[in-house]
Ligand SMILES: C[S@@+](CC[C@H](N)C(=O)[O-])C[C@H]1O[C@@H](n2cnc3c(N)ncnc32)[C@H](O)[C@@H]1O
């Protein structure tokens with residue numbers, strides 16, 4: 201019985217990994233119309249269930265849609281509450297998000313920012329970016345959020361020159377997993393991290409980012425800790441890694 205359960209868990213994890221790392225990007229890149237229909241339904245759910253100008257109701261509407269209708273790769277409600285507590289603790293004025301998707305975590309972070317704070321969020325998929333813009337507008341948070349279309353590796357080196365950013369206080373890493381480590385090193389090289397900058401990385405267990413974890417947990421430049429949780433809208437283990445840059 202135990203063996204059957206174990207096999208089932210391994211199979212479920214492998215399936216989720218395939219879904220996350222191959223099926224979703226493939227559906228988006230090679231079947232744009234299908235992906236658009238899918239995310240159009242998410243947008244409709246927001247318009248139906250959420251109150252314009254109320255970010256919390258937008259978050260609840262997306263969570264309800266993803267739990268009861270169609271799964272989506274937002275950070276979700278469970279890990280979202282950990283994200284909320286880290287953002288509240290850091291109280292950042294300059295925030296970078298890598299991976300906007302439909303704007304769920306963008307809204308989640310922005311609603312907690314102090315007046316005058318700024319969140320730059322990067323998304324290289326134009327269809328997702330278009331949906332995120334509408335979600336952000338519905339939440340009434342356009343004045344705090346700058347959604348930039350393009351790849352992280354292209355935009356990180358241009359943050360100073362293009363947006364006048366000296367350093368970020370908080371960075372949320374939630375784009376494709378093979379970019380966590382190179383983009384962290386790129387942010388270091390570009391001088392975008394200061395002593396005390398907090399990096400929060402999603403999906404460090406599922407699908408997982410072993411190279412990134414190995415780096416932040418063993419480097420003398422970071423103090424790192426793990427928050428155990430579950431993959432968005434499922435019971436599979438996943439978690440967030442919080443890493444404070446020590447300079
Ligand atoms: C897991 S989703 C982000 C979920 C979102 N943070 C949330 O919780 O609501 C990852 C997103 O990152 C985008 N992405 C992946 N690699 C990227 C890169 N190098 N630069 C910009 N966007 C990227 C993908 O198109 C996808 O929309």
Ligand SMILES: [Mg+2]
Pocket residue numbers: 273274275374402403
């Ligand atoms: Mg994620």
